[in-house]
Amino acid sequence: MVNSSQPVHRTARERARAEITGEIVDAARRQLAIVGAAALSLRAVARDLGMVSSAVYRYVPSRDVLLTLLIVDAYDVLGAEVEAAEAAIDRADLLGRWIATGTAVRGWGLAHPHDWALIFGSPVPGYAAPQDTIRPATRVPEVLCGIFADAVTSGRLDTALVGDVSAAVGRAMEPVRTVVPRDRVPDPVMAGGLTAWAGLVGAVSFELFGHLHNVIDDHETFFAEELRRLITLIGLR
Amino acid sequence: MVNSSQPVHRTARERARAEITGEIVDAARRQLAIVGAAALSLRAVARDLGMVSSAVYRYVPSRDVLLTLLIVDAYDVLGAEVEAAEAAIDRADLLGRWIATGTAVRGWGLAHPHDWALIFGSPVPGYAAPQDTIRPATRVPEVLCGIFADAVTSGRLDTALVGDVSAAVGRAMEPVRTVVPRDRVPDPVMAGGLTAWAGLVGAVSFELFGHLHNVIDDHETFFAEELRRLITLIGLR
DNA sequence: AGACTGTCAAGAGCACTGCTCACAATTGTT
DNA sequence: AACAATTGTGAGCAGTGCTCTTGACAGTCT
Incomplete structure (x- = not known):
């Protein structure tokens, strides 16, 4: 339990991070199904999640990589x-x-x-x-x-x-x-x-x-x- | 020259109108070739023609019909x-x-x-x-x-x-x-x-x-x- | 010639977008 | 309990489509 402590601590934060990122992608998928890719709005996704638009940028660096996530999905x-x-x-x-x-x-x-x-x-x-x-x-x-x-x-x-x-x-x-x-x-x-x-x-x-x-x-x-x-x-x- | 005066005057106006509309579509085509349809901006088209954005709306009622014109073209x-x-x-x-x-x-x-x-x-x-x-x-x-x-x-x-x-x-x-x-x-x-x-x-x-x-x-x-x-x-x- | 009418450019303004940044709050870890 | 990294906040920038009022102009009719 000496060297393995670091990975454990990492996953604690990383887990929450991954979860929220997942919620963002889910919300984006919902929005995509309604308005389409061209009209996909990061602000609307943020609103849907009850968070402020700038907060989303902590998880997804840009609208384009959000699109990439949706494409891979x-x-x-x-x-x-x-x-x-x-x-x-x-x-x-x-x-x-x-x-x-x-x-x-x-x-x-x-x-x-x-x-x-x-x-x-x-x-x-x-x-x-x-x-x-x-x-x-x-x-x-x-x-x-x-x-x-x-x-x-x-x-x-x-x-x-x-x-x-x-x-x-x-x-x-x-x-x-x-x-x-x-x-x-x-x-x-x-x-x-x-x-x-x-x-x-x-x-x-x-x-x-x-x-x-x-x-x-x-x-x-x-x-x-x-x-x-x-x-x-x-x-x- | 009594009754025909009206049509003549109309076509005079209509001709200028059609010409400017044509210039708008041309400018839009140029922009389309560069930035693509999704990023086609009516304001940029207006700038390209040296006119103000609102003036374009006198000729093209909306961005969507501009797109329609381009599609037909x-x-x-x-x-x-x-x-x-x-x-x-x-x-x-x-x-x-x-x-x-x-x-x-x-x-x-x-x-x-x-x-x-x-x-x-x-x-x-x-x-x-x-x-x-x-x-x-x-x-x-x-x-x-x-x-x-x-x-x-x-x-x-x-x-x-x-x-x-x-x-x-x-x-x-x-x-x-x-x-x-x-x-x-x-x-x-x-x-x-x-x-x-x-x-x-x-x-x-x-x-x-x-x-x-x-x-x-x-x-x-x-x-x-x-x-x-x-x-x-x-x-x- | 003068009043009238339709057309058009201009610009302010609304609501929205993506994205950045300084600052404050939170939170996991030590 | 204290530290420091992480997260949320709100203001702000530059841009968008589109609407609306204002003022100028040209053609038509009396």
């Missing part, structure tokens, strides 16, 4: 929900796993449109996403890569459905290869999977941002088949 | 560029027309990222897109429907590539049928085309909003093949 909630939905499907049911993933993504977006806009919409100007956000942001793509990899090993991919990938595109995907090696998800599947992922996000964004007005009636029905179309891009159906 | 510029790019391709070259369209869309987005965010990114909160924006917003989709329709009549679509469309999805697309009838673009092509369009916008948004960081190196190369993948969704390749 949103990515994590989305990631957790998607992981749970996908894990509930029989491993052999590849199409089912993709559909569960896509449906969970859309469901989360519909339930939290402002959070969706926060992470998939326009980045707030003058705001550069810090390193903290990139790891939670990879959770959903990681789930997808799991499906893609299993689809490859299952041998059930219709390679006639997907065209070849040029060497140049193979080189263009070099960065992602530090995380997902070629022998796990080969180039054509990776390329098609990325397009399917972008298509999925694009489809949900279209719906949430109102671009389907006067175009599509029953979004749910349309989206269900849209998922089936998109996954043909990796040769699955 | 952006849609029109994008639409014009895409139409020109697509019109330059041989009518029989269906794949070429789609690629020209997609490339023009991406090119415009890269050249005007803030305008892209304005129309395809998160809608500004508390702002409902008025009727004025929906017509210019249809210019690019209209170009696409032209390609789709020609692809259908050419008989060069590989129907084996695209799955059938359920009756429910056919009904879900009812709203768009007031503009694009079924005999022009049949259900399966329309559904695939919508998914391709959403995928195109999603792909460009991914690139512009930084979601391809540490994923893709050479966006241009990757995008070129991405276009080819997306259009297989209507059975073209």
Whole structure:
């Protein structure tokens, strides 16, 4: 109990600090759900908590890092929900796993449109996403890569459905290869999977941002088949 | 010169008014390109024009309608560029027309990222897109429907590539049928085309909003093949 | 020519924002 | 119980969108 005293004393203060910081983030989330990211006001958050605006700055150094906290939070909630939905499907049911993933993504977006806009919409100007956000942001793509990899090993991919990938595109995907090696998800599947992922996000964004007005009636029905179309891009159906 | 005097005098006023309004929109566009939509300040626009902030309100009733003017403007510029790019391709070259369209869309987005965010990114909160924006917003989709329709009549679509469309999805697309009838673009092509369009916008948004960081190196190369993948969704390749 | 009318720039003002700072109160630790 | 780090306070700065009154001006009508 000699050297360990310092950590203990630290956690005492730090615990209270973390708790209040958590309350601030919670209040900010509540406000975000109502007014949106652009109108998120630090003063309003302070009011909501019954504290003075300047006091909040003791815990959150700026409005931008508050936004960062909310972004990380949103990515994590989305990631957790998607992981749970996908894990509930029989491993052999590849199409089912993709559909569960896509449906969970859309469901989360519909339930939290402002959070969706926060992470998939326009980045707030003058705001550069810090390193903290990139790891939670990879959770959903990681789930997808799991499906893609299993689809490859299952041998059930219709390679006639997907065209070849040029060497140049193979080189263009070099960065992602530090995380997902070629022998796990080969180039054509990776390329098609990325397009399917972008298509999925694009489809949900279209719906949430109102671009389907006067175009599509029953979004749910349309989206269900849209998922089936998109996954043909990796040769699955 | 008795009754016509009034109209003449009116247009005199209206002309000056329209000119100054145009200058305001131009200044706003310049500011938009620098600071983005969320940070667009009516006062800064006024300063830029050497007029006092309150004077701007004589021409533009609120910041929101200024945004609307910019949105309409952006849609029109994008639409014009895409139409020109697509019109330059041989009518029989269906794949070429789609690629020209997609490339023009991406090119415009890269050249005007803030305008892209304005129309395809998160809608500004508390702002409902008025009727004025929906017509210019249809210019690019209209170009696409032209390609789709020609692809259908050419008989060069590989129907084996695209799955059938359920009756429910056919009904879900009812709203768009007031503009694009079924005999022009049949259900399966329309559904695939919508998914391709959403995928195109999603792909460009991914690139512009930084979601391809540490994923893709050479966006241009990757995008070129991405276009080819997306259009297989209507059975073209 | 003079009265009238509609238009417009100017500037003060309101309520709000993010953020800083000096000062006071609190509180965990010694 | 006393110390010192930590936290809360309120004033203040510079900025925002927007409203309203005031005064100047130009075109129209009698």
